[in-house]
Amino acid sequence: NAGVTQTPKFRVLKTGQSMTLLCAQDMNHEYMYWYRQDPGMGLRLIHYSVGEGTTAKGEVPDGYNVSRLKKQNFLLGLESAAPSQTSVYFCASSYPWQRQETQYFGPGTRLLVL
């Protein structure tokens, strides 16, 4: 099992460009999450999904959109990138029933917006 994978690993964008980050999991998890991690700020939830076809806003959703067309994939989109979106982005998944709320994380995507 690969667990949670993220594509790409690193990307440089110019202000105003768009891009999509891909997250895939092979653990048959229902729930998936996108976080950003900035120095001194910890992990902050951007958007999450509780199942195929569903999405919901987290703590810091502005400037991002998401889609969950397939259970195993969760896409994070930046329509018009801004320097403030320079960060490391982590995807996670979980199967939060029967006291199993543990989230499993991918390796991250480093994004630099110039």
Added chain:
Amino acid sequence: EDQVTQSPEALRLQEGESSSLNCSYTVSGLRGLFWYRQDPGKGPEFLFTLYSAGEEKEKERLKATLTKKESFLHITAPKPEDSATYLCAVGVRGSTLGRLYFGRGTQLTVWP
């Protein structure tokens, strides 16, 4: 407002020097407390889940404990390979199932 606070922000230990990391939480109801380890340039890796005050879990040199207000991650005789950032997170009763709230982490450095 629910909050998770970790202390200290950074900790430097000599190899073999035992210590503890703290995670205090102020939530309306705890559904679970989670500890993760994060190495530089990698995603967080799950270590432990604790559910009830008094519960303890161990893994190699690490031992996690839980009270009604805080959790401790005890590191016994640490080695340089234990150097990492340790993250604490909580699940909160009444919030969306599966959603976790993270602290900012403690960066641990163990030198030989």
